[in-house]
Protein backbone atom coordinates (compact mmCIF):
# COMPACT_ATOMS: atom_id res chain seq x y z
CA UNK A 1 0.00 0.00 0.00
CA UNK A 2 1.08 3.60 -0.57
CA UNK A 3 0.88 5.50 2.72
CA UNK A 4 0.99 9.29 2.49
CA UNK A 5 1.72 11.88 5.15
CA UNK A 6 1.22 15.58 4.35
CA UNK A 7 2.49 18.53 6.39
CA UNK A 8 -0.15 19.75 8.85
CA UNK A 9 -1.69 23.09 7.82
CA UNK A 10 -3.77 24.04 10.86
CA UNK A 11 -2.36 27.28 12.40
CA UNK A 12 0.61 26.58 14.69
CA UNK A 13 0.24 22.81 14.28
CA UNK A 14 3.74 21.35 14.30
CA UNK A 15 2.95 17.67 14.84
CA UNK A 16 3.26 15.14 12.02
CA UNK A 17 1.25 11.97 11.39
CA UNK A 18 4.17 9.61 10.75
CA UNK A 19 7.49 9.57 12.60
CA UNK A 20 10.59 8.28 10.82
CA UNK A 21 10.28 5.18 13.04
CA UNK A 22 6.73 4.55 11.86
CA UNK A 23 7.86 5.07 8.26
CA UNK A 24 10.66 2.53 8.78
CA UNK A 25 8.20 -0.08 10.13
CA UNK A 26 5.79 0.48 7.23
CA UNK A 27 8.61 0.10 4.70
CA UNK A 28 9.73 -3.09 6.47
CA UNK A 29 6.18 -4.38 5.99
CA UNK A 30 6.56 -3.84 2.24
CA UNK A 31 4.69 -0.53 1.93
CA UNK A 32 5.64 2.66 0.12
CA UNK A 33 5.77 5.74 2.36
CA UNK A 34 5.30 9.20 0.83
CA UNK A 35 6.11 12.25 2.98
CA UNK A 36 5.51 15.87 2.00
CA UNK A 37 8.77 17.79 2.17
CA UNK A 38 9.19 19.51 5.54
CA UNK A 39 6.27 17.60 7.11
CA UNK A 40 8.31 16.53 10.14
CA UNK A 41 10.40 19.66 10.64
CA UNK A 42 8.18 21.20 13.33
CA UNK A 43 8.60 18.05 15.39
CA UNK A 44 12.35 17.94 14.81
CA UNK A 45 12.42 15.39 11.96
CA UNK A 46 14.18 16.34 8.70
CA UNK A 47 13.43 14.93 5.24
CA UNK A 48 16.70 12.99 5.47
CA UNK A 49 15.42 11.17 8.60
CA UNK A 50 12.55 9.89 6.46
CA UNK A 51 14.64 9.00 3.38
CA UNK A 52 17.04 7.09 5.66
CA UNK A 53 13.96 5.19 6.92
CA UNK A 54 13.13 4.26 3.31
CA UNK A 55 10.40 6.85 2.63
CA UNK A 56 10.07 8.99 -0.50
CA UNK A 57 9.77 12.79 -0.20
CA UNK A 58 7.21 14.57 -2.41
CA UNK A 59 7.15 18.31 -3.08
CA UNK A 60 3.50 19.08 -2.36
CA UNK A 61 0.48 17.93 -0.38
CA UNK A 62 -1.38 17.58 -3.69
CA UNK A 63 1.18 15.02 -4.85
CA UNK A 64 0.86 13.07 -1.56
CA UNK A 65 -2.95 13.03 -1.69
CA UNK A 66 -2.94 12.12 -5.41
CA UNK A 67 -0.62 9.12 -5.02
CA UNK A 68 -1.43 7.66 -1.59
CA UNK A 69 -3.98 4.92 -0.88
CA UNK A 70 -4.07 5.94 2.80
CA UNK A 71 -3.43 9.39 4.30
CA UNK A 72 -2.10 9.45 7.88
CA UNK A 73 -2.36 12.83 9.63
CA UNK A 74 -2.80 14.42 13.03
CA UNK A 75 -5.52 17.08 12.84
CA UNK A 76 -8.91 16.90 11.17
CA UNK A 77 -8.50 17.67 7.44
CA UNK A 78 -8.85 21.36 6.70
CA UNK A 79 -11.11 22.53 3.83
CA UNK A 80 -8.24 22.52 1.31
CA UNK A 81 -7.25 18.97 2.30
CA UNK A 82 -10.82 17.72 2.15
CA UNK A 83 -11.00 18.71 -1.51
CA UNK A 84 -8.04 16.42 -2.22
CA UNK A 85 -9.60 13.28 -0.70
CA UNK A 86 -11.14 10.81 -3.13
CA UNK A 87 -13.39 7.76 -3.23
CA UNK A 88 -11.61 4.61 -2.12
CA UNK A 89 -8.91 6.51 -0.21
CA UNK A 90 -8.47 5.89 3.52
CA UNK A 91 -8.00 8.80 5.94
CA UNK A 92 -6.58 7.95 9.40
CA UNK A 93 -6.45 10.98 11.75
CA UNK A 94 -8.34 12.93 14.45
CA UNK A 95 -11.75 14.05 13.08
CA UNK A 96 -13.95 15.34 15.96
CA UNK A 97 -17.01 15.38 13.69
CA UNK A 98 -19.82 15.91 16.22
CA UNK A 99 -19.30 19.70 16.54
CA UNK A 100 -18.24 20.11 12.88
CA UNK A 101 -21.06 19.74 10.30
CA UNK A 102 -19.03 21.36 7.50
CA UNK A 103 -16.22 18.84 7.79
CA UNK A 104 -18.69 15.98 8.12
CA UNK A 105 -20.51 16.95 4.91
CA UNK A 106 -17.23 17.34 3.01
CA UNK A 107 -15.97 13.94 4.16
CA UNK A 108 -19.28 12.31 3.18
CA UNK A 109 -19.06 14.01 -0.23
CA UNK A 110 -15.45 12.87 -0.75
CA UNK A 111 -16.39 9.18 -0.85
CA UNK A 112 -13.31 8.40 1.28
CA UNK A 113 -13.14 5.98 4.24
CA UNK A 114 -12.41 8.02 7.36
CA UNK A 115 -11.20 6.44 10.59
CA UNK A 116 -11.05 8.76 13.61
CA UNK A 117 -8.29 8.29 16.15
CA UNK A 118 -10.51 9.60 18.94
CA UNK A 119 -13.15 6.86 18.71
CA UNK A 120 -10.85 3.82 18.43
CA UNK A 121 -11.30 1.85 21.66
CA UNK A 122 -9.43 -0.75 23.73
CA UNK A 123 -10.29 -3.75 25.93
CA UNK A 124 -10.30 -1.68 29.14
CA UNK A 125 -12.89 0.85 27.97
CA UNK A 126 -10.21 3.38 27.05
CA UNK A 127 -9.47 5.40 23.92
CA UNK A 128 -5.88 4.40 23.08
CA UNK A 129 -5.35 6.91 20.27
CA UNK A 130 -6.83 9.83 22.20
CA UNK A 131 -5.09 8.98 25.49
CA UNK A 132 -1.55 10.11 24.61
CA UNK A 133 -2.76 13.53 23.45
CA UNK A 134 -5.07 13.77 26.45
CA UNK A 135 -2.06 13.12 28.68
CA UNK A 136 -0.24 15.97 26.96
CA UNK A 137 -3.21 18.39 26.99
CA UNK A 138 -3.95 17.53 30.63
CA UNK A 139 -0.38 18.31 31.65
CA UNK A 140 -0.45 21.55 29.63
CA UNK A 141 -3.79 22.77 31.04
CA UNK A 142 -2.52 24.10 34.41
CA UNK A 143 0.55 25.50 32.65
CA UNK A 144 -1.53 27.58 30.17
CA UNK A 145 -4.15 28.28 32.83
CA UNK A 146 -1.56 29.66 35.26
CA UNK A 147 -0.18 31.91 32.50
CA UNK A 148 -3.72 33.14 31.80
CA UNK A 149 -4.21 33.81 35.53
CA UNK A 150 -1.42 36.38 35.38
CA UNK A 151 -2.65 39.97 35.54
CA UNK A 152 -1.11 41.02 32.21
CA UNK A 153 -3.13 38.31 30.47
CA UNK A 154 -6.44 39.41 32.00
CA UNK A 155 -6.37 36.93 34.87
CA UNK A 156 -6.97 37.36 38.56
CA UNK A 157 -3.33 37.70 39.45
CA UNK A 158 -3.17 34.59 41.60
CA UNK A 159 -0.08 32.39 41.93
CA UNK A 160 -0.84 28.66 41.69
CA UNK A 161 1.11 27.60 44.76
CA UNK A 162 0.68 30.78 46.81
CA UNK A 163 3.53 31.76 49.14
CA UNK A 164 4.03 31.38 52.91
CA UNK A 165 1.18 33.32 54.48
CA UNK A 166 -0.92 33.44 51.28
CA UNK A 167 -3.03 30.49 50.19
CA UNK A 168 -2.78 28.71 46.84
CA UNK A 169 -5.05 29.03 43.80
CA UNK A 170 -8.21 26.93 43.81
CA UNK A 171 -8.40 24.71 40.76
CA UNK A 172 -11.50 22.73 39.80
CA UNK A 173 -11.23 20.03 37.15
CA UNK A 174 -14.51 18.83 35.61
CA UNK A 175 -14.07 15.29 34.23
CA UNK A 176 -11.57 12.96 35.90
CA UNK A 177 -10.50 10.89 32.90
CA UNK A 178 -7.12 11.07 31.21
CA UNK A 179 -7.02 14.87 30.71
CA UNK A 180 -8.52 15.53 34.14
CA UNK A 181 -6.17 13.25 36.03
CA UNK A 182 -3.06 14.70 34.43
CA UNK A 183 -4.33 18.27 34.88
CA UNK A 184 -5.07 17.63 38.55
CA UNK A 185 -1.67 16.06 39.16
CA UNK A 186 0.22 18.95 37.57
CA UNK A 187 -1.92 21.61 39.26
CA UNK A 188 -1.40 19.87 42.61
CA UNK A 189 2.32 19.62 41.84
CA UNK A 190 2.36 23.40 41.33
CA UNK A 191 0.93 23.72 44.84
CA UNK A 192 -2.69 24.54 43.95
CA UNK A 193 -5.70 23.37 45.95
CA UNK A 194 -7.35 20.97 43.50
CA UNK A 195 -10.75 19.26 43.32
CA UNK A 196 -11.75 16.85 40.54
CA UNK A 197 -15.44 16.40 39.67
CA UNK A 198 -16.76 13.39 37.76
CA UNK A 199 -20.17 11.78 37.20
CA UNK A 200 -18.71 8.30 37.52
CA UNK A 201 -18.45 7.05 41.11
CA UNK A 202 -16.18 4.25 39.95
CA UNK A 203 -13.80 6.81 38.51
CA UNK A 204 -13.96 8.94 41.69
CA UNK A 205 -13.17 5.83 43.75
CA UNK A 206 -10.12 5.11 41.62
CA UNK A 207 -8.93 8.73 41.82
CA UNK A 208 -9.41 8.83 45.57
CA UNK A 209 -7.47 5.59 46.04
CA UNK A 210 -4.63 6.65 43.79
CA UNK A 211 -4.30 10.39 44.48
CA UNK A 212 -5.92 11.21 47.84
CA UNK A 213 -2.75 12.88 49.07
CA UNK A 214 -2.61 15.13 45.99
CA UNK A 215 -6.18 16.29 45.31
CA UNK A 216 -9.81 15.99 46.42
CA UNK A 217 -12.72 14.48 44.51
CA UNK A 218 -16.39 15.44 44.29
CA UNK A 219 -19.47 14.11 42.53
CA UNK A 220 -20.31 16.27 39.51
CA UNK A 221 -23.87 17.09 40.55
CA UNK A 222 -25.13 20.48 39.39
CA UNK A 223 -25.04 21.82 42.96
CA UNK A 224 -21.47 20.69 43.70
CA UNK A 225 -20.31 21.99 40.34
CA UNK A 226 -21.93 25.41 40.85
CA UNK A 227 -20.48 25.79 44.38
CA UNK A 228 -16.95 24.79 43.40
CA UNK A 229 -16.94 26.85 40.20
CA UNK A 230 -17.99 29.96 42.15
CA UNK A 231 -14.95 29.55 44.44
CA UNK A 232 -12.46 28.64 41.73
CA UNK A 233 -9.54 30.63 40.37
CA UNK A 234 -9.23 28.15 37.50
CA UNK A 235 -11.65 25.60 36.03
CA UNK A 236 -10.42 22.94 33.62
CA UNK A 237 -13.07 21.40 31.32
CA UNK A 238 -12.10 17.77 30.69
CA UNK A 239 -15.32 15.80 30.14
CA UNK A 240 -15.97 13.41 27.27
CA UNK A 241 -18.80 11.32 25.96
CA UNK A 242 -16.87 9.49 23.23
CA UNK A 243 -17.54 10.87 19.76
CA UNK A 244 -20.40 13.07 20.98
CA UNK A 245 -20.75 16.82 21.37
CA UNK A 246 -19.56 17.82 24.87
CA UNK A 247 -22.33 18.59 27.41
CA UNK A 248 -22.45 22.26 28.49
CA UNK A 249 -21.68 22.31 32.21
CA UNK A 250 -21.19 26.03 32.93
CA UNK A 251 -23.75 28.48 31.56
CA UNK A 252 -23.11 32.10 30.66
CA UNK A 253 -25.28 33.16 33.61
CA UNK A 254 -22.96 31.22 35.95
CA UNK A 255 -19.99 33.37 34.95
CA UNK A 256 -21.51 36.13 37.09
CA UNK A 257 -21.10 33.88 40.16
CA UNK A 258 -17.37 33.47 39.53
CA UNK A 259 -14.48 35.59 40.80
CA UNK A 260 -13.52 38.36 38.34
CA UNK A 261 -10.43 37.29 36.37
CA UNK A 262 -10.95 33.57 37.04
CA UNK A 263 -9.86 31.33 34.18
CA UNK A 264 -11.70 28.64 32.22
CA UNK A 265 -9.46 26.20 30.29
CA UNK A 266 -11.78 24.21 28.02
CA UNK A 267 -9.77 21.21 26.89
CA UNK A 268 -13.00 19.56 25.67
CA UNK A 269 -13.27 22.27 23.02
CA UNK A 270 -12.37 19.77 20.27
CA UNK A 271 -15.75 18.13 20.96
CA UNK A 272 -17.45 21.52 20.97
CA UNK A 273 -16.51 22.62 24.50
CA UNK A 274 -18.15 22.07 27.89
CA UNK A 275 -18.76 25.73 28.80
CA UNK A 276 -21.57 27.64 27.07
CA UNK A 277 -19.25 30.57 26.31
CA UNK A 278 -16.41 28.47 24.78
CA UNK A 279 -15.39 28.96 21.18
CA UNK A 280 -12.32 27.37 19.63
CA UNK A 281 -9.16 29.50 19.64
CA UNK A 282 -5.70 28.93 18.20
CA UNK A 283 -2.17 29.05 19.60
CA UNK A 284 -1.81 32.40 17.77
CA UNK A 285 -4.58 34.01 19.81
CA UNK A 286 -5.47 31.55 22.58
CA UNK A 287 -7.46 33.57 25.15
CA UNK A 288 -10.49 35.86 25.30
CA UNK A 289 -12.69 37.47 27.92
CA UNK A 290 -16.41 36.93 28.48
CA UNK A 291 -17.98 38.93 31.33
CA UNK A 292 -14.60 39.28 33.06
CA UNK A 293 -13.83 35.53 32.96
CA UNK A 294 -10.79 34.56 30.86
CA UNK A 295 -11.25 31.63 28.45
CA UNK A 296 -8.48 29.45 26.95
CA UNK A 297 -9.97 27.15 24.27
CA UNK A 298 -7.21 25.88 21.97
CA UNK A 299 -8.41 22.79 20.12
CA UNK A 300 -4.94 21.43 19.36
CA UNK A 301 -3.08 22.04 22.60
CA UNK A 302 -0.57 19.19 22.08
CA UNK A 303 0.70 20.96 18.95
CA UNK A 304 2.52 23.33 21.32
CA UNK A 305 4.87 20.54 22.36
CA UNK A 306 5.03 18.97 18.94
CA UNK A 307 8.02 16.73 19.43
CA UNK A 308 6.78 15.03 22.61
CA UNK A 309 3.28 14.80 21.14
CA UNK A 310 4.33 13.44 17.75
CA UNK A 311 6.40 10.66 19.28
CA UNK A 312 3.67 9.79 21.83
CA UNK A 313 0.97 9.74 19.14
CA UNK A 314 3.15 7.73 16.76
CA UNK A 315 3.77 5.08 19.44
CA UNK A 316 0.01 4.62 19.78
CA UNK A 317 -1.07 4.82 16.13
CA UNK A 318 1.67 2.61 14.66
CA UNK A 319 0.08 -0.83 15.21
CA UNK A 320 -3.27 0.35 13.82
CA UNK A 321 -1.61 2.07 10.85
CA UNK A 322 0.28 -1.14 10.09
CA UNK A 323 -2.88 -3.29 10.37
CA UNK A 324 -4.74 -0.96 7.98
CA UNK A 325 -1.85 -1.05 5.51
CA UNK A 326 -1.16 -4.80 5.76
CA UNK A 327 -4.75 -6.04 5.58
CA UNK A 328 -6.65 -3.17 3.93
CA UNK A 329 -9.14 -1.17 6.02
CA UNK A 330 -12.06 -3.59 5.65
CA UNK A 331 -10.23 -6.71 6.83
CA UNK A 332 -8.38 -4.79 9.54
CA UNK A 333 -11.70 -3.45 10.89
CA UNK A 334 -13.38 -6.87 10.56
CA UNK A 335 -10.56 -8.43 12.60
CA UNK A 336 -10.53 -5.75 15.30
CA UNK A 337 -13.81 -4.37 16.69
CA UNK A 338 -11.84 -1.63 18.48
CA UNK A 339 -10.50 -0.32 15.18
CA UNK A 340 -13.99 -0.67 13.67
CA UNK A 341 -15.17 1.74 16.40
CA UNK A 342 -12.93 4.31 14.74
CA UNK A 343 -14.84 4.13 11.46
CA UNK A 344 -16.84 7.38 11.18
CA UNK A 345 -17.41 7.74 7.42
CA UNK A 346 -17.33 5.32 4.49
CA UNK A 347 -18.22 5.96 0.84
CA UNK A 348 -20.72 8.73 1.55
CA UNK A 349 -22.23 7.06 4.64
CA UNK A 350 -21.90 8.16 8.26
CA UNK A 351 -21.04 5.16 10.46
CA UNK A 352 -20.76 6.63 13.98
CA UNK A 353 -23.97 6.94 16.00
CA UNK A 354 -22.98 9.78 18.39
CA UNK A 355 -22.01 11.95 15.40
CA UNK A 356 -25.28 11.17 13.61
CA UNK A 357 -27.20 12.10 16.75
CA UNK A 358 -25.31 15.38 17.19
CA UNK A 359 -25.73 16.43 13.56
CA UNK A 360 -29.10 14.88 12.68
CA UNK A 361 -27.66 12.66 9.95
CA UNK A 362 -28.76 9.04 9.31
CA UNK A 363 -26.19 6.46 10.34
CA UNK A 364 -25.34 3.14 8.67
CA UNK A 365 -24.09 0.41 11.01
CA UNK A 366 -20.31 -0.03 10.65
CA UNK A 367 -20.82 -3.82 10.90
CA UNK A 368 -23.03 -3.65 7.79
CA UNK A 369 -20.50 -1.54 5.94
CA UNK A 370 -17.64 -4.03 6.41
CA UNK A 371 -19.88 -6.89 5.22
CA UNK A 372 -20.88 -5.05 2.02
Ligand SMILES: NC(=O)C1=CN([C@@H]2O[C@H](COP(=O)(O)OP(=O)(O)OC[C@H]3O[C@@H](n4cnc5c(N)ncnc54)[C@H](O)[C@@H]3O)[C@@H](O)[C@H]2O)C=CC1
Nearest residue numbers: 133134137175177178179198199220239240268299300301
Ligand atom coordinates in the same frame (compact mmCIF):
# COMPACT_ATOMS: atom_id res chain seq x y z
N1 LIG B 1 -7.98 20.62 23.24
C1 LIG B 1 -7.08 19.69 22.96
O1 LIG B 1 -6.02 19.96 22.40
C2 LIG B 1 -7.33 18.29 23.37
C3 LIG B 1 -8.56 17.93 23.78
N2 LIG B 1 -8.81 16.67 24.24
C4 LIG B 1 -10.19 16.43 24.67
O2 LIG B 1 -10.31 16.41 26.08
C5 LIG B 1 -11.55 15.76 26.42
C6 LIG B 1 -11.34 14.75 27.56
O3 LIG B 1 -10.61 13.65 27.04
P1 LIG B 1 -10.16 12.42 27.95
O4 LIG B 1 -9.73 12.88 29.28
O5 LIG B 1 -9.23 11.61 27.14
O6 LIG B 1 -11.53 11.63 28.10
P2 LIG B 1 -11.84 10.45 29.16
O7 LIG B 1 -12.89 9.61 28.53
O8 LIG B 1 -10.59 9.82 29.63
O9 LIG B 1 -12.45 11.25 30.41
C7 LIG B 1 -13.66 11.92 30.37
C8 LIG B 1 -14.26 11.93 31.76
O10 LIG B 1 -15.39 12.79 31.74
C9 LIG B 1 -16.34 12.23 32.62
N3 LIG B 1 -17.64 12.84 32.33
C10 LIG B 1 -18.46 12.63 31.27
N4 LIG B 1 -19.55 13.42 31.35
C11 LIG B 1 -19.40 14.15 32.49
C12 LIG B 1 -20.18 15.15 33.13
N5 LIG B 1 -21.34 15.56 32.62
N6 LIG B 1 -19.72 15.68 34.29
C13 LIG B 1 -18.55 15.28 34.83
N7 LIG B 1 -17.77 14.33 34.27
C14 LIG B 1 -18.19 13.78 33.12
C15 LIG B 1 -16.26 10.73 32.38
O11 LIG B 1 -16.80 9.98 33.43
C16 LIG B 1 -14.75 10.55 32.24
O12 LIG B 1 -14.13 10.21 33.46
C17 LIG B 1 -12.05 15.16 25.10
O13 LIG B 1 -13.01 16.01 24.51
C18 LIG B 1 -10.80 15.12 24.26
O14 LIG B 1 -11.05 15.07 22.87
C19 LIG B 1 -7.84 15.71 24.31
C20 LIG B 1 -6.57 16.02 23.87
C21 LIG B 1 -6.22 17.31 23.32
Ligand SMILES: CC(=O)C(=O)O
Nearest residue numbers: 094133270299300302
Ligand atom coordinates in the same frame (compact mmCIF):
# COMPACT_ATOMS: atom_id res chain seq x y z
C1 LIG C 1 -6.98 15.17 20.42
C2 LIG C 1 -6.73 16.29 19.54
O1 LIG C 1 -7.63 16.77 18.89
C3 LIG C 1 -5.42 16.85 19.41
O2 LIG C 1 -4.47 16.28 19.95
O3 LIG C 1 -5.27 17.88 18.75
Ligand SMILES: [Mg+2]
Nearest residue numbers: 270299300301
Ligand atom coordinates in the same frame (compact mmCIF):
# COMPACT_ATOMS: atom_id res chain seq x y z
MG1 LIG D 1 -8.23 18.71 19.04
